[in-house]
Amino acid sequence: MTKLNLMIIDPQNDFCETPKNEYLFNKTSPALPIVGSNNDMKRLGSFIKKNIKTISNIIITLDSHYRMDIAHTCFWKTGDNDVDPFTIVTSDDIVKKTIIPRTKDNKKQIIKYLEYIEKSEKKGLTIWPVHCEIGTWGNNINNHIQISQRTWEDTNSKRTNIILKGLDPLREQFSVLSRDNRKNIKCINEKLIKHLDKCDILLIAGESSSHCVKETIEDLIYNSKRKNLENIMILTDCMSPVNGYEEDTRKFLSDMEGIGVTITNSIDIMKILK
Structure with missing residues (x-):
């Protein structure tokens, strides 16, 4: 049986719908729950357990933010109030106040950053609820993944490669494979891309399919030297889009399939590889 490499993007509590019993136990709720996410993680956890000896390596990325982050509601104000989640902030908004x-610091740098974003065909910076705050329950790995990941580690005497992203409070970062530095230059994580290129079969799952999964895969595809794109396999039943971004996800998956990436799910993948 072919050895599999699994990359799980941001399987965190703040992105996952919380079952009622878990909510009562933790006395908290996810900041940015994605519809269908709990079942996504349940399916993925089950997939890991069923293929405990077949999966050779696991990478998990964790969205990790300070509370005062440029993409969080509490970073901004309109009048005396925080801005609403999903507000689009532009450089013109700041200039016009x-x-x-x-x-009070870095105002000029913030304006330049928003201008940089706007040049990349984005309307502006999308503002999110405070999420995946470092040290909180929301930043932790979803229980379905955590249990299966630990079982995989114990069974194989290996460790999961956990990578944090989003640590710069003045820059948004969806993809673990790229980040914007303070000079507004996009920096590619070439070391990680080279590592992923060496994976024979690379399975990708996680949350959300419309943002962090999408941008990570796009960075991988457009910076990879891999010729066999069919060996990059997206598990569509182990990811879901942010509400309102469903069409973006459909187009992304269609584009990936068009260039040769394998679009599959956690059941059919094993039929493909037999």
Whole structure:
């Protein structure tokens, strides 16, 4: 049987719908729950357990933010109030003072960053609820994945490669394979891409399919030297889009399939590889 490499993007509590009993136990709730995510993680956890000896390596990325992060609601204010989640902030908003950062430092740098974002065909910076705050329950790995991951580690005497992203409070970062530095230059994680290129079969799952999964895969595809793109396999039943971004996800998956990436699921993948 072919050895599999599994990359799980942001399988974190803040992105996952919380079952009622878990909510009562933790006395907290996810900041940005994605519809279908709990079942995504349940299926993925089951897949790991069923293929405990077949999976040779696991990489998990964790979205990890400080509370005062440029993409969080509490970073900004309009009048005396925080901005609403999913507000689009532009450089013009700051210049006109309709929306301004609460911090008094780095205002010019923030404007330049938003101008940089706007040049990349984005309307502006999307503002999210405070999520995946470092040290909180929401930053932790979802229980379905955590249990199966630990079982995989104990069975194979290996460790999961856990990679944090999003640590710069003045820069948004969806993809673990790229980040914008303070000079507004996109930096590619070439070392990790080379490592992923060496994986014979690379399975990718996680949350959300419309943002962090999408941008990570795009960075991998467009910076990879891999010729056999069919060996990159996206498990569509182990990911879901942020509400309102379903069409973006459909187009992304269609584009990936068009260039040769394998679009499959946690059941059919094993039929493909037999």
